[in-house]
Amino acid sequence: MTLRKLGLYAAALLLSAWVLVPILLIALAATTPREDLYRWPRPLWPERLSLEVLSSFARQEAVLRALGNSLAVAGLTIVLATLVSAPAGYALSRYRFRGREAVQLGILATKMFPATALAVPLAVAFIRWGLYDTLFGVALVHTALSLPFVILIVASVFRGVPAELEEAAMSLGASRVGAFLRVTLPMALPGLAAAAIFTFILSWNEVFAATLLTVNHRTLPALLVHSVVAEGAPLHYRYAGGLFLVLPALVIIFVIRRYLLTLWGVTVR
Amino acid sequence: MAEIRLESLHKRFGRVVAVRDVSLEIREGEFVVLLGPSGCGKTTVLRLIAGLETPDRGRVWIGGRDVTRLPPGRRDLGMVFQSYALFPHMRVFDNVAFGLRMRGVGAAEQRRRVQEVAELLQIADLLDRYPAQLSGGQRQRVAVARALVVRPQVLLMDEPLSNLDALLRLHMRAELKRLHREVGSTTVYVTHDQVEAMSLGDRVAVLREGQVVQFDTPTQIYDHPADRFVGSFLGNPPMNFFQATVDPEDGSLRVEGVKFPAPAAYAEALAERRGGSVLVGIRPEHVSVGAGPLRGEVLVVEPLGAQKLLTVRTAHHVVKVAVGPDRALRGGDPVALGLPEAHLRLMDAHTERALPRR
Ligand SMILES: Nc1ncnc2c1ncn2[C@@H]1O[C@H](COP(=O)(O)OP(=O)(O)OP(=O)(O)O)[C@@H](O)[C@H]1O
Ligand SMILES: [Mg+2]
Numbered sequence: 001m002t003l004r005k006l007g008l009y010a011a012a013l014l015l016s017a018w019v020l021v022p023i024l025l026i027a028l029a030a031t032t033p034r035e036d037l038y039r040w041p042r043p044l045w046p047e048r049l050s051l052e053v054l055s056s057f058a059r060q061e062a063v064l065r066a067l068g069n070s071l072a073v074a075g076l077t078i079v080l081a082t083l084v085s086a087p088a089g090y091a092l093s094r095y096r097f098r099g100r101e102a103v104q105l106g107i108l109a110t111k112m113f114p115a116t117a118l119a120v121p122l123a124v125a126f127i128r129w130g131l132y133d134t135l136f137g138v139a140l141v142h143t144a145l146s147l148p149f150v151i152l153i154v155a156s157v158f159r160g161v162p163a164e165l166e167e168a169a170m171s172l173g174a175s176r177v178g179a180f181l182r183v184t185l186p187m188a189l190p191g192l193a194a195a196a197i198f199t200f201i202l203s204w205n206e207v208f209a210a211t212l213l214t215v216n217h218r219t220l221p222a223l224l225v226h227s228v229v230a231e232g233a234p235l236h237y238r239y240a241g242g243l244f245l246v247l248p249a250l251v252i253i254f255v256i257r258r259y260l261l262t263l264w265g266v267t268v269r
Numbered sequence: 270m271a272e273i274r275l276e277s278l279h280k281r282f283g284r285v286v287a288v289r290d291v292s293l294e295i296r297e298g299e300f301v302v303l304l305g306p307s308g309c310g311k312t313t314v315l316r317l318i319a320g321l322e323t324p325d326r327g328r329v330w331i332g333g334r335d336v337t338r339l340p341p342g343r344r345d346l347g348m349v350f351q352s353y354a355l356f357p358h359m360r361v362f363d364n365v366a367f368g369l370r371m372r373g374v375g376a377a378e379q380r381r382r383v384q385e386v387a388e389l390l391q392i393a394d395l396l397d398r399y400p401a402q403l404s405g406g407q408r409q410r411v412a413v414a415r416a417l418v419v420r421p422q423v424l425l426m427d428e429p430l431s432n433l434d435a436l437l438r439l440h441m442r443a444e445l446k447r448l449h450r451e452v453g454s455t456t457v458y459v460t461h462d463q464v465e466a467m468s469l470g471d472r473v474a475v476l477r478e479g480q481v482v483q484f485d486t487p488t489q490i491y492d493h494p495a496d497r498f499v500g501s502f503l504g505n506p507p508m509n510f511f512q513a514t515v516d517p518e519d520g521s522l523r524v525e526g527v528k529f530p531a532p533a534a535y536a537e538a539l540a541e542r543r544g545g546s547v548l549v550g551i552r553p554e555h556v557s558v559g560a561g562p563l564r565g566e567v568l569v570v571e572p573l574g575a576q577k578l579l580t581v582r583t584a585h586h587v588v589k590v591a592v593g594p595d596r597a598l599r600g601g602d603p604v605a606l607g608l609p610e611a612h613l614r615l616m617d618a619h620t621e622r623a624l625p626r627r
Binding site for chain 1: 319320321340341342343346347348350352354355356357358367368371372415416419425
């Protein structure tokens with residue numbers, strides 16, 4: 001092995017550890033029985049593991065409600081994001097129009113605008129429109145946050161379906177819409193599903209807007225932040241909540257990792 | 270079956286003019302080949318006929334109907350793409366049946382027609398497979414079957430053989446010819462392979478930079494190229510060209526200082542050019558070797574089986590000559606070349622267009 005390769009592996013290892021160690025620590029802490037968690041000095045590797053903390057956390061009514069809210073918001077976000085990103089991505093992938101590059105860049109550039117700067121005006125506007133403290137309002141913000149990425153992903157998914165296939169369908173008598181529905185859509189479906197899952201994760205993990213815009217209808221991250229910051233929730237509760245948030249995202253990313261790589265590979269280029 | 274009429278079609282992509290003022294009349298049941306180098310606009314013309322592009326100017330008529338504004342699906346045509354464009358998520362059967370479904374043909378009739386065309390193209394035992402499970406030649410057949418099953422008035426093919434290996438290409442070329450005889454639909458076929466064009470086309474349209482340079486039968490195009498470009502694009506090796514001057518007194522030709530009698534057919538055209546210069550073209554197989562007024566030296570001998578190909582250097586030109594396989598000549602040998610009058614093709618020295626013959 002060359003020195004260069006060694007360096008590369010070391011860097012990769014370091015980077016992985018940077019991400020993985022905290023997750024591991026959270027997982028350990030969340031599965032440590034409550035008494036052990038508060039013992040001092042605490043052993044690095046717990047002597048016993050148990051699901052007691054996790055299960056008592058998951059049985060709380062507030063948690064369950066927040067979980068439902070999170071799922072509803074994520075689902076709604078997927079629907080909204082798909083409704084916008086499918087036509088936008090299709091147009092970006094199929095048509096050459098004036099300012100296409102600019103549009104593409106502009107979509108990404110919206111990401112550069114700090115969300116914190118928008119916080120107060122957004123909250124005010126949502127109160128005025130009656131969207132404050134509604135799941136739909138949160139989904140709306142999540143849609144806006146996810147669109148820059150999702151549009152570019154969807155565009156690259158459609159770009160992966162040769163335009164010639166659509167043309168062949170049209171030459172055989174299909175209309176433009178028919179060609180899309182019968183040829184492009186079925187072929188793009190796996191990629192679109194990956195994009196939807198990606199949207200799900202974005203929404204699932206989003207804290208800022210969810211905390212800011214809800215009082216009674218909190219999503220899971222918002223509930224956790226609130227209970228920790230405002231109510232000073234106990235240690236074991238924090239760990240259990242943390243693991244609860246991380247797990248679905250981890251599992252999903254693991255399942256669709258090959259897709260994400262190709263998606264980003266094409267998009268980032 | 271229907272005739273196709275293209276009326277001064279124009280198409281630009283941004284700054285690139287892909288097709289300029291193309292007019293063609295293609296007869297019912299005719300097999301017409303669009304031939305030209307890469308980027309000359311062949312595909313664009315085909316896509317204009319198909320309705321996959323709309324012309325900036327000009328009209329397209331199919332079977333006496335102005336289809337310029339009609340979408341591809343309403344033009345009653347079948348198209349075979351260079352990449353075949355088979356739907357990867359459908360079985361061969363569904364690929365072939367696609368056009369029938371779009372036309373609302375019933376299930377039983379679909380099966381019958383697919384079976385029929387599958388037998389015609391010898392793909393009957395492949396109907397259950399997916400395109401990814403087919404060889405290149407099989408995919409090509411499926412693509413043709415899919416286009417033919419709707420019995421289109423017009424069949425369009427864009428370099429359908431270019432993805433096949435040499436042997437298969439030869440085979441499929443003959444197959445396509447047979448198919449055209451059996452089906453008889455008006456066919457427009459795009460290729461940049463001159464041999465394919467010569468062997469398949471009833472008539473060949475040679476394109477260059479978006480324009481039709483010549484539209485005629487293969488023999489006519491080979492024997493009487495409309496300009497230097499056509500002469501050098503068709504034929505392997507291409508036509509030889511000599512700079513010549515026209516004798517001011519008797520109108521005879523002078524090539525490398527040697528006097529040649531001018532072909533009688535060009536007498537009138539040459540009369541106006543006395544004292545000027547012209548371009549003399551001659552096919553490699555027509556240059557006579559052994560006797561003749563031009564002196565040269567053999568540079569290279571390439572035995573090609575059925576013939577030998579000589580590269581000969583004369584005083585001012587390098588000439589390709591095809592001779593019989595038993596001609597014993599070697600590199601370095603001196604040779605005498607003759608330019609038989611009947612095979613000379615004269616062109617204007619500046620425009621490089623063929624001079625009118627009588
Ligand atoms: N969609 C397009 N956008 C921009 N330019 C195009 C487009 N399609 C074709 N062109 C340009 O128009 C010209 C003609 O292209 P066309 O594809 O018709 O050539 P061709 O004769 O089929 O070439 P080839 O033998 O390489 O397939 C080329 O210069 C090409 O770059
Ligand atoms: Mg082409």
